Amino acid sequence: MPQPVRKAVLPVAGMATRFLPASKAVPKVMLPVVDKPLIQYAVEEARAAGIEEFIFVTGRGEAAIADHFGPDEALDAFLAARGDDTARALAARAVLAPGAAAFTRQEEPLGLGHAVLCARHLVGDEPFAVLLADELLLGEPPCLAELVEVHGRTGGSVVALAEVPQAETNRYGIAEIAAEEGRTVTLSGMVEKPEPGRAPSRLALIGRYVLQPAVFARLAAQPAGAGGEIQLTDAMAAMASEAPFYGVRFTGRRFDCGSPAGYLQATVACALERAELRQDLLAFLRGIAPSP
Ligand code: UTP
Numbered sequence: 001m002p003q004p005v006r007k008a009v010l011p012v013a014g015m016a017t018r019f020l021p022a023s024k025a026v027p028k029v030m031l032p033v034v035d036k037p038l039i040q041y042a043v044e045e046a047r048a049a050g051i052e053e054f055i056f057v058t059g060r061g062e063a064a065i066a067d068h069f070g071p072d073e074a075l076d077a078f079l080a081a082r083g084d085d086t087a088r089a090l091a092a093r094a095v096l097a098p099g100a101a102a103f104t105r106q107e108e109p110l111g112l113g114h115a116v117l118c119a120r121h122l123v124g125d126e127p128f129a130v131l132l133a134d135e136l137l138l139g140e141p142p143c144l145a146e147l148v149e150v151h152g153r154t155g156g157s158v159v160a161l162a163e164v165p166q167a168e169t170n171r172y173g174i175a176e177i178a179a180e181e182g183r184t185v186t187l188s189g190m191v192e193k194p195e196p197g198r199a200p201s202r203l204a205l206i207g208r209y210v211l212q213p214a215v216f217a218r219l220a221a222q223p224a225g226a227g228g229e230i231q232l233t234d235a236m237a238a239m240a241s242e243a244p245f246y247g248v249r250f251t252g253r254r255f256d257c258g259s260p261a262g263y264l265q266a267t268v269a270c271a272l273e274r275a276e277l278r279q280d281l282l283a284f285l286r287g288i289a290p291s292p
Helices: 038-048 062-069 073-082 085-093 112-117 143-154 166-171 214-221 232-240 260-272 275-288
Strands: 007-012 053-058 101-105 128-131 135-138 157-163 173-181 184-192 203-211 245-249 253-256
Touching: 007 038, 007 112, 038 062, 038 128, 038 135, 038 143, 053 062, 062 101, 073 085, 112 214, 112 232, 128 143, 135 203, 135 260, 143 157, 143 203, 143 245, 157 232, 166 203, 173 232, 184 232, 203 232, 203 245, 214 232, 232 245, 253 260, 260 275
Parallel strands: 007 053, 007 128, 053 101, 157 245
Antiparallel strands: 128 203, 135 253, 157 203, 173 184, 173 203, 184 245
8 A cells, every 4th residue: 555645845936937027026826816826726736635734845935925824813803803704714715734834945946856855854755746836727636636546556656747739848848658548647758848859749747746755866866957957857757767657647727827828818717717707707808809
């Protein structure tokens, strides 16, 4: 029986250059999609997968994230005095249990692999999840729960995959496929940001991972890779050549909220799902859409 996945690492220390100037003082993942910050969507997805401990690897703006997931007695008292139970419940829903959130700093943005390595001592010697909160994944079951399920069955490392256009392989880690059964893929390797002509497939890693703790030793020993960064993909590729490594094709909706275009699409899609916003927004969008 594989060890359960209890901890999640949420790396939020990137410089978020595509979101300047908004990301100058506010972490990108604190930007709201409708009225909930991106990071809370990721935490809720992790909770739905059974995660109990949340490890945030932060750069600038750590305080905003810590405040968001901590209790706010003054706000609660204010809303209680007004009798606004709806707002009270919304604020309370963001609060993590005492001791469930841990913070560690990545002092320099040396890459995603380096950010994950910064969480090594907080994770310890057990399998763990990684979620990139700027990838907003809406699916039922939620994406991470699917990975945890495959890990529970196989004991291997598992990543979420989605097909991307050939021309975009150089924006992602791309899987090298050994076998496929249903939506579960066995990986023989993976490559970070291959040029379209050299990509081993069109299946991209989309920011959800369940990893064995062996990844930490790999990352610690690893030289910088593509872009001069310590790449998580390189460490995982080495693991895939030695131990079972799986992917799950994600069938829900995916929004790359690291770019303004993806973020705007996520905002519109999520707003259209809200009964109280839908009709007015649709009317507005129809009003501004150029006629065919
Ligand atoms: P991105 O490649 O999207 O980089 O990182 P970025 O800095 O967030 O954004 P741009 O490209 O400059 O606009 C993918 C994820 O890895 C984290 C980011 O916070 C993001 O969640 N990351 C990246 C780190 O935590 N540390 C790093 O050194 C690099």
